[in-house]
Amino acid sequence: MMNYRGLRTGRQRSGILPIIALVMLSMATSCNQSNPNQGRTSEQSPQAQEAASTPIAQSGKTKVVTTFLPIYLFTKAVTGNVADVEILVPPGTEVHEYQATPENVKAIATANVLVKNGLGLEEFLENTVKNAQNSKLTEIDASKSIKPLNEISPVVKTDKEEEDHDHEHAQGNPHVWLDPVLAKQQVTNIRDGLIAADPANKAIYEANAAAYIKELESLNSEFQQTLQKTPSCTFITFHDAFPYLAKRYNLKQVAVVQIPEDQLSPTDVQNAVNAVKQYNVKALFSEPGVDNKLLTSLSKDLKLTLQTLDSLETGETDPQHYFKAMKANLQTLETACK
Numbered sequence: 077m078m079n080y081r082g083l084r085t086g087r088q089r090s091g092i093l094p095i096i097a098l099v100m101l102s103m104a105t106s107c108n109q110s111n112p113n114q115g116r117t118s119e120q121s122p123q124a125q126e127a128a129s130t131p132i133a134q135s136g137k138t139k140v141v142t143t144f145l146p147i148y149l150f151t152k153a154v155t156g157n158v159a160d161v162e163i164l165v166p167p168g169t170e171v172h173e174y175q176a177t178p179e180n181v182k183a184i185a186t187a188n189v190l191v192k193n194g195l196g197l198e199e200f201l202e203n204t205v206k207n208a209q210n211s212k213l214t215e216i217d218a219s220k221s222i223k224p225l226n227e228i229s230p231v232v233k234t235d236k237e238e239e240d241h242d243h244e245h246a247q248g249n250p251h252v253w254l255d256p257v258l259a260k261q262q263v264t265n266i267r268d269g270l271i272a273a274d275p276a277n278k279a280i281y282e283a284n285a286a287a288y289i290k291e292l293e294s295l296n297s298e299f300q301q302t303l304q305k306t307p308s309c310t311f312i313t314f315h316d317a318f319p320y321l322a323k324r325y326n327l328k329q330v331a332v333v334q335i336p337e338d339q340l341s342p343t344d345v346q347n348a349v350n351a352v353k354q355y356n357v358k359a360l361f362s363e364p365g366v367d368n369k370l371l372t373s374l375s376k377d378l379k380l381t382l383q384t385l386d387s388l389e390t391g392e393t394d395p396q397h398y399f400k401a402m403k404a405n406l407q408t409l410e411t412a413c414k
């Protein structure tokens with residue numbers, strides 16, 4: 077299975093990581109990053125705190141809990157102010173390997189609706205929902221009817237990767253929100269789920285969703301128009317978050333590189349260099365908040381620029397943040413792919 081620890085934080089020392097491994101994307105779906113903000117996970121966001129202590133009766137509004145940032149953004153866009161929307165995973169904390177808190181259980185116990193990304197991403201939910209014992213809870217799976225990607229481009233892999241592959245992520249890659257077209261589907265699923273749970277506000281949910289979907293459509297056009305100039309542009313990421321985006325706009329997220337925590341051997345570097353030659357890689361993408369020392373030295377060896385692509389797993393809680401971050405990603409891709 078994939079292990080991104082060394083790259084994601086440089087903080088958690090978890091033993092020996094695989095050597096440089098350019099692996100098939102199908103194997104890279106596990107998203108097993110550690111949490112760079114782990115020290116902060118116990119701090120609830122202001123919204124979460126407020127929400128946990130606000131029973132339904134007080135506001136009279138439908139209480140909706142969402143799992144993590146993109147799902148919060150989409151849900152908030154659809155509800156506007158007619159529902160109380162909370163987020164379980166604080167916006168500065170990553171969803172992968174998130175550990176639920178007692179406040180999370182309380183929030184779900186008093187909620188009318190729970191919205192999740194689905195596709196196996198929110199592993200913490202299963203027990204949390206069970207412990208909340210809320211028989212009236214409506215669950216919305218934002219990825220309902222989205223066909224997950226499992227395989228894209230084969231590259232180089234180590235024996236270890238091969239062994240570990242089979243028991244990983246039967247549900248496919250969960251990062252569908254990074255494709256504006258699939259994001260539209262998620263917003264639609266959330267809208268329909270909210271209407272079913274709270275029909276009194278149907279007209280408002282429809283109007284808000286329509287406005288947000290319109291923005292997603294123009295974002296999609298912008299991506300299309302910009303990236304059609306650089307077809308098959310190939311990039312390497314260290315977090316397998318962009319296969320849907322790549323597929324949509326005819327880019328190639330060829331590989332996810334794993335490098336050892338402590339040092340690169342000459343062989344490791346040579347393997348990466350060979351792959352870069354073989355696949356005509358244009359860029360290496362890291363993510364905001366990642367310790368880049370190893371990646372910087374690797375990128376120098378490979379004579380590639382190291383840039384930042386945002387998976388939106390953390391960030392601001394304004395629904396417009398999605399567009400801001402995605403437009404920044406588009407600019408990064410445009411520059412890198414030239």
Ligand SMILES: [Zn+2]
Binds near residue numbers: 389
């Ligand atoms: Zn991820």
